[in-house]
Amino acid sequence: MSDERxxxxxxxxxxxxxxxxxxxxxxxxxTDEAVVQIHVKTGRDSYEPxxxxxxxxxxxxxxxxxxxxxxxxxxxxxHTTADHIIxxxxxxxxxxxxxxxFSVQAAARPADGWPDGVFGAQGTVRPIESGYxxxxxxxxxxxxxxxxxxxxxxxxxxxxxx
Amino acid sequence: MSDERxxxxxxxxxxxxxxxxxxxxxxxxxTDEAVVQIHVKTGRDSYEPxxxxxxxxxxxxxxxxxxxxxxxxxxxxxHTTADHIIxxxxxxxxxxxxxxxFSVQAAARPADGWPDGVFGAQGTVRPIESGYxxxxxxxxxxxxxxxxxxxxxxxxxxxxxx
Amino acid sequence: MSDERxxxxxxxxxxxxxxxxxxxxxxxxxTDEAVVQIHVKTGRDSYEPxxxxxxxxxxxxxxxxxxxxxxxxxxxxxHTTADHIIxxxxxxxxxxxxxxxFSVQAAARPADGWPDGVFGAQGTVRPIESGYxxxxxxxxxxxxxxxxxxxxxxxxxxxxxx
Numbered sequence: 021m022s023d024e025r026x027x028x029x030x031x032x033x034x035x036x037x038x039x040x041x042x043x044x045x046x047x048x049x050x051t052d053e054a055v056v057q058i059h060v061k062t063g064r065d066s067y068e069p070x071x072x073x074x075x076x077x078x079x080x081x082x083x084x085x086x087x088x089x090x091x092x093x094x095x096x097x098x099h100t101t102a103d104h105i106i107x108x109x110x111x112x113x114x115x116x117x118x119x120x121x122f123s124v125q126a127a128a129r130p131a132d133g134w135p136d137g138v139f140g141a142q143g144t145v146r147p148i149e150s151g152y153x154x155x156x157x158x159x160x161x162x163x164x165x166x167x168x169x170x171x172x173x174x175x176x177x178x179x180x181x182x
Numbered sequence: 183m184s185d186e187r188x189x190x191x192x193x194x195x196x197x198x199x200x201x202x203x204x205x206x207x208x209x210x211x212x213t214d215e216a217v218v219q220i221h222v223k224t225g226r227d228s229y230e231p232x233x234x235x236x237x238x239x240x241x242x243x244x245x246x247x248x249x250x251x252x253x254x255x256x257x258x259x260x261h262t263t264a265d266h267i268i269x270x271x272x273x274x275x276x277x278x279x280x281x282x283x284f285s286v287q288a289a290a291r292p293a294d295g296w297p298d299g300v301f302g303a304q305g306t307v308r309p310i311e312s313g314y315x316x317x318x319x320x321x322x323x324x325x326x327x328x329x330x331x332x333x334x335x336x337x338x339x340x341x342x343x344x
Numbered sequence: 345m346s347d348e349r350x351x352x353x354x355x356x357x358x359x360x361x362x363x364x365x366x367x368x369x370x371x372x373x374x375t376d377e378a379v380v381q382i383h384v385k386t387g388r389d390s391y392e393p394x395x396x397x398x399x400x401x402x403x404x405x406x407x408x409x410x411x412x413x414x415x416x417x418x419x420x421x422x423h424t425t426a427d428h429i430i431x432x433x434x435x436x437x438x439x440x441x442x443x444x445x446f447s448v449q450a451a452a453r454p455a456d457g458w459p460d461g462v463f464g465a466q467g468t469v470r471p472i473e474s475g476y477x478x479x480x481x482x483x484x485x486x487x488x489x490x491x492x493x494x495x496x497x498x499x500x501x502x503x504x505x506x
Contacts, residue, residue, distance in 0.1 A: 191430075194440075260444060264426060286498045288498060296502035301501075301502050303497060304500050304501070307472060
């Protein structure tokens with residue numbers, strides 16, 4: 021497998037872990053010193069950092085387990101990535117990707133079954149977030165690990181009262 | 183072309199065939215003994231099978247031609263896939279992918295032209311389904327074919343009266 | 345890096361340039377004689393050309409700088425591509441891709457902060473366009489450049505009064 025594909029699959033595992041709220045699987049993709057920072061867009065080409073960076077796989081694991089809202093009953097999500105640009109130099113790499121997050125809410129089947137004339141998948145799929153991931157990786161013992169992960173959000177993030 | 187890319191292009195042809203309701207093109211991607219099963223999500227990590235499996239390229243072709251609703255006038259769809267993870271062992275392979283389905287409905291151009299001030303693409307693009315494809319493939323005479331295709335839907339599927 | 349990946353990254357740069365309305369970056373991806381044509385869907389398998397073709401990198405640069413609507417305050421977009429099929433023959437290549445365009449509008453933070461109970465990303469992400477890119481490329485001095493770019497839109501495009 022090419023290194024570019026290996027690197028892209030790190031992100032493919034990242035989004036699955038996020039969507040399953042699996043902090044252990046997600047943390048394992050990062051080095052101990054990795055720095056993860058969210059940025060929010062403030063203008064055409066300008067962003068500002070949002071909150072403090074997470075540090076290392078342990079920090080990522082904690083955040084996923086304790087700070088991300090669990091899915092409600094019937095809820096799922098898909099962090100999808102597209103249009104990757106990957107540059108490798110020796111044991112270092114940079115990856116840029118677009119992301120769109122979809123929030124899924126399944127409809128509950130009525131106790132007496134679906135009504136007449138209703139058919140197909142029942143529920144809603146809504147895009148709720150988007151932006152760019154800019155990710156630095158390093159090859160450690162033959163495996164690509166994330167050392168820096170910058171999440172550039174298109175939209176501001178509300179914190180109550182702030 | 184790498185085997186990983188060849189395998190990913192099988193899925194790229196699968197989604198185009200689905201969206202064009204081209205049963206012949208879609209069936210040709212499967213072996214005669216292939217097993218295709220839909221599953222619907224019932225809890226955080228649980229799914230249950232939906233309906234009976236389709237068997238082989240002929241079964242897939244029949245289903246696409248006879249069981250999928252045709253697009254209405256002005257309608258299109260896009261089954262899009264993202265974040266593939268591909269593992270190859272000799273002549274066998276497994277691929278995992280996220281999918282999001284978009285339903286497109288073009289607006290009809292008014293008989294006397296578009297009103298003043300209206301501009302850009304006219305119609306709606308709506309995400310309607312999502313989940314994961316988990317696909318097994320085998321190299322047959324140098325070509326990758328699908329031998330198993332599990333569709334894990336995030337949402338339940340309504341069948342009238344059921 | 346494989347030629348397939350290099351070719352796919354041309355499209356990855358194209359969508360970023362479009363979304364940033366960066367005509368210079370976008371024009372640089374095309375040869376001087378490149379032909380870019382939009383087509384709109386008129387039936388199941390039929391399309392008709394929309395407007396005149398753009399010619400060359402200079403034509404693309406002009407169109408991006410002068411004909412694309414700028415994003416409003418708080419606005420962003422993401423042209424995302426998926427399910428690429430790439431065929432290379434010597435120094436020529438063809439790429440087919442699905443595209444979905446998302447329009448993003450950030451909410452403005454209220455002067456006295458976000459209200460109680462509001463949290464997460466604030467704004468809307470809406471899919472607004474979709475279709476297929478069918479792109480021809482040629483290797484020029486070792487770099488892949490677009491020589492033909494056909495944009496097949498699922499929906500009609502309104503031009504006031506037309």
